[in-house]
Amino acid sequence: MAETAYWEAIRRAHDEEMARDPMVIAMGEDIGVAGGTYKATSGLFDKYGETRIIDCPISENSYTGIGIGASMVGMRPIIEIMSINFALLALDTIVNAAAKIRYMSGGQLECPIVMRTPGGTAHQLAAQHSARLARMFMSTSGLRVVTPRGPLDAYGMLKSAIRSNDPVIIIEHEQMYNLKEEIPDEEFFRPLEGAEVIREGTDITLIGYNYSVHLCMAAAERLAKDGISAEVVDLRSLKPIDRETIRKSVEKTHKVLVAEEDEAPVGVGSEIITGIMEDCFFALDSQPVRIHAADVPVPYNHKLEKAAIPNADDVYQGALKVMGKI
Amino acid sequence: MNDADKKRLLREMIFYRRFEDRTFEAYMERKIGGFLHLYSGQEAVATGVLEMAVVGKGKENDYVITGYRDHIHAIKTGAPPREVMAELYGKETGSSKGRGGSMHIFDANQNFMGGYALVGQPFPLAAGLALGAKHKGTKQIAICFLGDGANNQGTFHETMNMASIWNLPVLFVCENNGYAIGTHIARSTAQPSQYKRVDTAYNMKSSQHDGMDIEEVMAAAKQAIDYVRNEEKPYFIEFMTYRFRGHSMSDAKGYRTKEEEAEWEKRDPIKIFSKKLIEAGVLKEADIKAMEKEIDDEIENDIIKFAEESPEPKVEELTRYVLDDNPDPRWIGPLQK
Numbered sequence: 129m130a131e132t133a134y135w136e137a138i139r140r141a142h143d144e145e146m147a148r149d150p151m152v153i154a155m156g157e158d159i160g161v162a163g164g165t166y167k168a169t170s171g172l173f174d175k176y177g178e179t180r181i182i183d184c185p186i187s188e189n190s191y192t193g194i195g196i197g198a199s200m201v202g203m204r205p206i207i208e209i210m211s212i213n214f215a216l217l218a219l220d221t222i223v224n225a226a227a228k229i230r231y232m233s234g235g236q237l238e239c240p241i242v243m244r245t246p247g248g249t250a251h252q253l254a255a256q257h258s259a260r261l262a263r264m265f266m267s268t269s270g271l272r273v274v275t276p277r278g279p280l281d282a283y284g285m286l287k288s289a290i291r292s293n294d295p296v297i298i299i300e301h302e303q304m305y306n307l308k309e310e311i312p313d314e315e316f317f318r319p320l321e322g323a324e325v326i327r328e329g330t331d332i333t334l335i336g337y338n339y340s341v342h343l344c345m346a347a348a349e350r351l352a353k354d355g356i357s358a359e360v361v362d363l364r365s366l367k368p369i370d371r372e373t374i375r376k377s378v379e380k381t382h383k384v385l386v387a388e389e390d391e392a393p394v395g396v397g398s399e400i401i402t403g404i405m406e407d408c409f410f411a412l413d414s415q416p417v418r419i420h421a422a423d424v425p426v427p428y429n430h431k432l433e434k435a436a437i438p439n440a441d442d443v444y445q446g447a448l449k450v451m452g453k454i
Numbered sequence: 455m456n457d458a459d460k461k462r463l464l465r466e467m468i469f470y471r472r473f474e475d476r477t478f479e480a481y482m483e484r485k486i487g488g489f490l491h492l493y494s495g496q497e498a499v500a501t502g503v504l505e506m507a508v509v510g511k512g513k514e515n516d517y518v519i520t521g522y523r524d525h526i527h528a529i530k531t532g533a534p535p536r537e538v539m540a541e542l543y544g545k546e547t548g549s550s551k552g553r554g555g556s557m558h559i560f561d562a563n564q565n566f567m568g569g570y571a572l573v574g575q576p577f578p579l580a581a582g583l584a585l586g587a588k589h590k591g592t593k594q595i596a597i598c599f600l601g602d603g604a605n606n607q608g609t610f611h612e613t614m615n616m617a618s619i620w621n622l623p624v625l626f627v628c629e630n631n632g633y634a635i636g637t638h639i640a641r642s643t644a645q646p647s648q649y650k651r652v653d654t655a656y657n658m659k660s661s662q663h664d665g666m667d668i669e670e671v672m673a674a675a676k677q678a679i680d681y682v683r684n685e686e687k688p689y690f691i692e693f694m695t696y697r698f699r700g701h702s703m704s705d706a707k708g709y710r711t712k713e714e715e716a717e718w719e720k721r722d723p724i725k726i727f728s729k730k731l732i733e734a735g736v737l738k739e740a741d742i743k744a745m746e747k748e749i750d751d752e753i754e755n756d757i758i759k760f761a762e763e764s765p766e767p768k769v770e771e772l773t774r775y776v777l778d779d780n781p782d783p784r785w786i787g788p789l790q791k
Contacts, residue, residue, distance in 0.1 A: 153589070167475060185619070190578040190612030197582020197596075199565060201517065220609075223580065224572050233560035233568060234551030263517040270776055288785035296785040320787030364789070416573065 129310040133337075134300070137283035137311060138244070142206065142390040145290045146176055149204060152290060154190050155182045155195050156208030158267040165210050166305045167247065189289050192243065196295075197243045200229065204290055207312035207401035212299065213259040224297040227270030241296070242289040246290060248291055248339050248389055249426055258426035260390040262338065264397070265297050266366040273367040275338035279309040281364065289433025292320060299366075301339045304407050322368035324379060329359035332383040335374065335400055337363035340387040346440035348386075351447055358447060366396060374400065375407045376453075382413040383429035383450045387443045392420040419446045455672075457736045463505065463668060464731060464742070467497040467724050469749050470526045471790055473535060474699075477525070477542055477556075481703055485762075486542045490556050491523040495698035498723035499629050500599060502671030503529040503691075506679050515565035517583040519576045520599040523556035523570025523690050527599055531562030535753075536760040538561075538594040541622065545764035552767045553775065565594075574598060574607025577626070581688075584624035588686060596624040602648055603634025603759045614656040617688040623680045627651075628692040629677075635701045638782045649692040658688055665693025666721040669730075696721070 132140070143372040146152045158165055160173035160183040171180040176421045188209060195205035215222070226239040237338035265273045272294050276282040284301070290298035304447040325340070327348055334344040339364045348358035358376050363369065378384050384404060397418035404416065422436040450454045474492040474538050481490050483554040493500070495741075497666060507516045510532040518531045526543075533549055541548030542556050546640040548696060549559045560568045570576050580598030603612060605628065628648045632639050639646050641783050649660035659681065678689045696718040700707045707715075731737050778786075 182620075185612070185615060186615065187608075187612035190609050190616060192586055193575065193578025193609065194582040194613070194616060197519075197579035197584075198586040198589070199582070200579070201583055201590075203582075203586045220572055220575060221578060225570070225575055229568065230777070231775045232554045232558040233555045233562065234548075236550070236560050236562035237567070238778065240558035247672075265743060265758075268751075272777070292779070292781065292785045315785055319783070319785035319787030319789050320785060324789060370789075403745075442477070 129312055130307050132279045132283070132305045132311050133305070134370065137168045137279035138286055139170060139172070141283045141286040142169055142172060143175070145287060146172065146180060152184060152206065153180045153198070154208065155184050155191055157184055157186055157210050159183060159208050162366055164208070166285055168208065168244070174291050174334065180237040184358050188217040189221050192218040193225065195241050196221055196226045196239050199239045200237050202429050204240055206242045206244060206290060206334070209243060209245035211257050211259070212245045212261050213256055215243070215245050215261070222271070222295070223268050227268050230395050231270060237296045238293050239292045242286065242298060244286070244298045244300060245294070246302045247299040248303060249433070252430055252433060254428040255425035257405065262299050262366055263390055265299075265396045266396070270295070271367060272320055272365070273299065274365050275299045277338065277362050277364070278304070278307055278340040280311050281318050283311060283340070284316055285320060288317050288320050296320065299338055305338055321365050321368060321370065322409055323363045323365070323373040324382045325359060325373065326362050327358070327360040327382065329357040331357045332385065333359045333361060333377040333381045333452055334385050334387065334447060335363060336387045337359045337366060337396065338389065340389050340438070343440045343443045347433055347443035347447055350444050356447070356451060363386055363396075363400075367448035369399065369401050370401065374404065377409040378404055378408050382411055384412070385417045385419060385443065385446050385450050387419040387438060387446075389422045389437060390421055391423045392418055393423065395420060414452060417446045417450050419443050455731055457643045460731055460736050464727050465600045465745050465749070467501055467668070467727065468529070468742075468746060470497045470501065470529070471724060472524070472746070472749050472753055473529070474759065476526065477539070482597065483601055486556065487544065488555050488557070489522070489699065490542070490703045493526040493697070495722070496527065496631060496665065496695045498668040498671050498727070498738060499665045499693045500530050502668040503597065503627055506606065506672055506675040508594070510564070512563055513565065515583040516594050517565045517567050517580070517596040518599070519580045519583065519596065520569055521573065521601065521604065522571045523571050524557065524559045528535070528559040528561055528566045528569070530567040531561070532720060533559065533561035534564050536757045537561070537674070540764050542725040543764070544766065545761060545762040546767045547760070574604040574609040575602065577604070577607070577609040577613035580624050580626070581613050581622050584617070584622040585620065585668055588623055589763045593683060595679065597627060597711040599627045599629060600625060601634070602628060602630040602632070605635070605648055605651060606643060614652050614658060614690070618656045618658045621687050623682050623686045625678055626688065626690045626774065628690065629695055631695050631697045633668070633701070635710070636705065638709065641704050642673055647692070649690060653689045656707060656719045658690055660690035662692040662694065665695035666723045666726060668727050682712070695784040
């Protein structure tokens with residue numbers, strides 16, 4: 129076991145998979161000579177060369193499309209998009225091509241690409257660098273969407289995503305790249321599907337994904353001091369969603385809160401709570417609550433930004449509301 | 455080119471025209487749904503270019519990709535015509551098992567990598583196919599057929615740039631038929647000569663040729679394909695052509711004059727090549743008539759019959775092919791708890 133930062137875990141997965149399989153390549157802006165905006169490919173350009181660590185011009189839609197085309201003939205491209213905001217430029221090739229080619233071709237072709245991109249708010253990056261957008265990708269048939277919460281999943285899910293035959297969107301987070309965790313030295317994999325109970329509890333289920341998992345964990349600590357036992361579920365995969373794990377937890381606690389960093393409309397919380405209504409409505413004994421961002425473009429000013437984005441205290445207060453304590 | 459090849463190519467072009475004419479009839483009979491974009495008038499381009507490429511040899515083929523006007527490109531690459539027709543009929547035996555339709559013909563066994571309905575989307579996909587071929591060192595090239603209208607998409611500029619800086623073995627074939635759907639090129643495009651849009655801008659070799667004379671198409675395509683394959687660099691080749699039918703079936707062609715259509719019909723690629731072959735004594739008018747009869751019989755008795763009689767996809771299989779239907783649990787799960 130070694131303490132590993134999130135970015136180091138991603139880098140290690142790249143390195144091992146590229147060493148194993150010559151069909152694995154990485155593409156993105158500044159990933160090669162410059163070492164990657166979040167260092168996820170640092171040092172790999174020298175090791176694998178410019179034909180496998182490909183520095184791309186600022187042309188997100190077409191370099192994603194080139195990765196997709198290459199994947200159709202057996203390559204395994206890992207495409208880095210510097211910010212999920214920029215992934216909007218690549219929606220045509222992701223949503224209209226990668227997600228649909230297997231189906232449109234009657235299963236003859238597949239697009240085993242991995243797209244990695246940070247989707248979250250950091251500190252005062254303002255509206256055009258703070259999008260989250262998980263809800264947009266999770267609504268597209270033909271994609272897998274996963275959100276590793278820490279180094280263990282960042283490494284293990286990237287390894288799985290590279291080997292999976294489906295297009296996989298991995299949504300990371302600017303505030304998690306330096307997060308550290310002990311992970312095994314030997315190779316391991318973490319599956320792309322399946323939610324995970326990462327803290328057991330009996331009184332309320334707190335559901336999060338990506339960075340909001342950490343808000344839920346912090347809130348759970350505080351609730352414990354109040355004598356409230358919170359269970360925390362990390363969704364891990366937003367497409368498909370593991371409804372079974374959610375149902376089991378809700379049937380145990382009878383209360384639920386969903387925390388998302390994105391805006392609420394047509395969002396992760398809407399989807400999860402609707403699923404709960406369909407799967408275990410009668411298990412609930414209080415109204416579910418969503419904790420989410422304000423429905424505004426993310427502001428630059430730090431006070432406004434703080435007001436727009438949910439934090440651990442918001443999750444804590446939300447949980448008290450579900451518990452009928454406020 | 456020997457006489458047998460000349461006769462074969464003329465037969466192919468007549469077959470393509472008749473095939474499209476027959477799809478038109480089937481569409482009017484409501485046997486074919488959705489949108490239908492016919493290739494009539496442009497046959498010399500796909501036929502001539504792909505004649506010079508590696509096609510019809512299965513997985514050894516060059517990679518071919520195009521837009522939604524894709525039936526003929528698929529067939530010339532090696533897709534069985536009866537499967538293309540069955541796809542138009544939405545049948546399980548179709549090229550894409552009835553999931554794609556007219557605009558999305560695929561035949562992976564022949565490296566026909568698909569028809570795409572987002573104008574300009576095949577540019578980067580083609581460059582990616584070329585990147586894959588180059589990476590694997592197979593000497594295959596990618597050939598991307600698109601119309602002049604596609605060149606006003608961002609993907610055109612982005613892809614020309616990357617294909618050039620990365621030396622990708624891809625041939626971009628611009629079928630300039632003068633109209634982006636129903637808007638004349640003079641009203642949509644600042645530089646009407648498409649090949650001029652890549653030479654200095656993206657440092658890519660390019661040229662422009664008559665697209666109605668198959669022999670001229672073949673001569674130009676051979677040079678371009680040799681260059682792409684041997685130099686491992688991209689090439690942009692433009693053919694001046696015309697589509698005789700509307701953009702799609704709903705097109706009343708109100709944007710162009712009868713006089714213009716008549717002028718281009720004089721340059722019908724089938725007429726031009728027939729005339730040449732008759733004058734050279736390769737065949738007679740009566741031979742062409744016999745050829746047409748034989749083609750019509752084949753289309754009716756084999757191709758249409760196959761499409762008509764084939765089963766539709768099963769509704770129970772609606773959700774097949776969305777994701778890998780047999781995923782490896784090591785990568786996919788379930789998560790061990």
